[in-house]
Amino acid sequence: MTPPARKTPTSPSGGAVHWLDDDEQATWRAFSNATIKLRTALEHQLKRDADLSYLEYHAMARLSEEPRHTLRMSELAELTDASLSRLSHLVKRLEGRGFLRREPDPTDGRFINALLTPRGFRKLAASAPAHVAEVRLLLIDELRPSELRVLRDLSERITARIERSEVPGPDSPT
Amino acid sequence: MTPPARKTPTSPSGGAVHWLDDDEQATWRAFSNATIKLRTALEHQLKRDADLSYLEYHAMARLSEEPRHTLRMSELAELTDASLSRLSHLVKRLEGRGFLRREPDPTDGRFINALLTPRGFRKLAASAPAHVAEVRLLLIDELRPSELRVLRDLSERITARIERSEVPGPDSPT
DNA sequence: CAAGATTGATCTGTCAATCTTC
DNA sequence: GAAGATTGACAGATCAATCTTG
Numbered sequence: 001m002t003p004p005a006r007k008t009p010t011s012p013s014g015g016a017v018h019w020l021d022d023d024e025q026a027t028w029r030a031f032s033n034a035t036i037k038l039r040t041a042l043e044h045q046l047k048r049d050a051d052l053s054y055l056e057y058h059a060m061a062r063l064s065e066e067p068r069h070t071l072r073m074s075e076l077a078e079l080t081d082a083s084l085s086r087l088s089h090l091v092k093r094l095e096g097r098g099f100l101r102r103e104p105d106p107t108d109g110r111f112i113n114a115l116l117t118p119r120g121f122r123k124l125a126a127s128a129p130a131h132v133a134e135v136r137l138l139l140i141d142e143l144r145p146s147e148l149r150v151l152r153d154l155s156e157r158i159t160a161r162i163e164r165s166e167v168p169g170p171d172s173p174t
Numbered sequence: 175m176t177p178p179a180r181k182t183p184t185s186p187s188g189g190a191v192h193w194l195d196d197d198e199q200a201t202w203r204a205f206s207n208a209t210i211k212l213r214t215a216l217e218h219q220l221k222r223d224a225d226l227s228y229l230e231y232h233a234m235a236r237l238s239e240e241p242r243h244t245l246r247m248s249e250l251a252e253l254t255d256a257s258l259s260r261l262s263h264l265v266k267r268l269e270g271r272g273f274l275r276r277e278p279d280p281t282d283g284r285f286i287n288a289l290l291t292p293r294g295f296r297k298l299a300a301s302a303p304a305h306v307a308e309v310r311l312l313l314i315d316e317l318r319p320s321e322l323r324v325l326r327d328l329s330e331r332i333t334a335r336i337e338r339s340e341v342p343g344p345d346s347p348t
Numbered sequence: 349c350a351a352g353a354t355t356g357a358t359c360t361g362t363c364a365a366t367c368t369t370c
Numbered sequence: 371g372a373a374g375a376t377t378g379a380c381a382g383a384t385c386a387a388t389c390t391t392g
Contacts, residue, residue, distance in 0.1 A: 017303040024314050027326040031313070034329035035209040036255045037336045047384095053360085074374060081210045086361060088376055093360090110369045110374050129191040139205070140198050142335045143328065151328055152201040154321060155208035161316045162211045227382085248352060260383060262354055267382090284352050284391045 038138060045134045050127035055082060056094060057131065060116060060124045063100070069116040072105065076114055099123055212312060219308045224301035229256060230268060231305065234290060234298045237274070243290040246279065250288055273297055 020028060039054065046052045052060075062079050063069050071079070077087045091114050094100040099120030105111035116124070143151065194202060217228045224231065236253050237243050245253070251261045265288050268274040273294030279285035290298070317325065 017306065018310060019306060020310065020314065023319070023326075024310075024322065027322045027329075028309055028313065030326045030329035030333065033255070034332040034336075035213070037333055039209070040255060041336055041340070072374085073376095081207070081214060083362075084375065085363075085377085089361075092376090104369090108370075108374095112375060132191065132193060135202055136192060136194065136198075137339060138336050139202065139332060140194065142331055145197070147328060148198065148201045150324055152197075152204045154317065154325055155201075155204035157316055158208040158313060159204065159211055162208075162215055162312050165311060166215070246352085247354095257384075258353065259355085259385075263382075266354090278391090282352095282392070286353060 041138055042131070042134060046127070046131060049130045050123070052123075052127060053090075055080060055086075056090060057124075057127065059087070059090065059114075060094070060099060060120055061128075063114065063116040064121060064124055069121065070113045071115075073102075073112045073114055094120070215312055216305070216308060220301070220305060223304045224297070226297075226301060227264075229254060229260075230264060231298075231301065233261070233264065233288075234268070234273060234294055235302075237288065237290040238295060238298055243295065244287050245289075247276075247286045247288055268294070 043054045046054055046057050050057065059076060059080050059082075062076060063071055073087060073091070074084060076082075076091075077084045080087070082090070091100055091102060095102060099117060101115050101117055102112050103115070105113055140148070213228065220226045220228055220231050226234075233250060233254050233256075236250060237245055247261060247265070248258060250256075250265075251258045254261070256264070265274055265276060269276060273291060275289050275291055276286050277289070279287055314322070
């Protein structure tokens with residue numbers, strides 16, 4: 001993390017490099033550590049208790065929130081931050097386990113709908129309590145309501161900024 | 175994320191399930207989204223600009239902070255939140271690329287020291303500016319100094335809680 | 349024989365085609 | 371031909387042995 005040289009030298013591109021100062025550095029490292037540890041812990045909990053990966057669980061959870069327990073593959077990919085390719089492989093595996101089905105959209109055959117089966121729903125229902133308990137134990141119960149609000153606010157701003165910077169805008173300088 | 179049933183029903187283990195309320199749910203989802211998006215963006219940046227994974231970069235960065243550019247495999251695994259097995263495979267690959275070397279600890283042959291080569295150090299130096307710029311762009315520059323302090327504080331507490339809950343303590347009820 | 353590290357089999361993710369439907 | 375989705379080959383991660391050293 002600490003760059004090998006300090007104090008705004010010159011980058012390959014010719015511009016000055018704006019390094020992180022010690023506080024920024026410490027914040028970045030603390031945040032990175034917390035997110036990795038939390039993710040690792042939840043991944044292990046789900047694997048151990050439900051034999052599901054984090055993404056498998058959350059893909060099924062998103063489907064369960066839809067009225068028809070159905071989403072297009074591309075929508076589900078978007079919502080879960082997965083590539084379409086990754087999701088396609090993953091859905092095929094979950095389909096093999098009987099938790100999901102796929103069927104072409106009747107109105108437009110280019111779209112494929114992924115849908116949670118009754119068995120998938122039961123699997124999710126059986127897996128949720130232990131997962132929720134872990135989220136509560138490791139994150140929610142550590143913070144006071146006011147702090148949760150702050151964390152949510154900061155998180156939403158970070159997400160918004162990343163999304164902004166990934167979409168260069170309708171009339172960016174080409 | 176949303177559990178299929180609501181309001182503290184009974185879990186398989188017999189205890190009441192304490193679901194997340196809407197605010198807690200929203201916070202958890204916002205935080206999860208932000209961390210996934212940030213991690214994905216940084217992973218892509220490093221792959222694109224330096225042909226390194228996030229873990230590869232950070233393993234090298236940790237080594238660069240040591241006086242002798244050296245750490246034991248087990249220490250490096252700990253510091254980077256990687257399993258020893260994962261790190262072993264990864265170090266072998268980086269060794270093949272000439273960025274790291276491995277050598278047994280002279281004083282105790284059970285320990286293996288991983289150390290950054292001069293070439294690895296130059297690779298890191300060349301890769302750092304673009305990576306730091308991305309961290310700044312996506313995270314640091316979005317937040318005011320006071321907010322960075324809050325984020326750091328919350329992150330450190332979350333990390334501490336996870337570490338506490340993973341180590342059951344010296345005399346836990348077996 | 350316990351701790352540190354590695355290995356190999358298997359599973360998962362990525363990336364670059366390819367296929368399908370409109 | 372463009373968008374949505376899949377595929378297959380390859381790279382990377384995981385897990386359960388196995389190996390090594392003190």
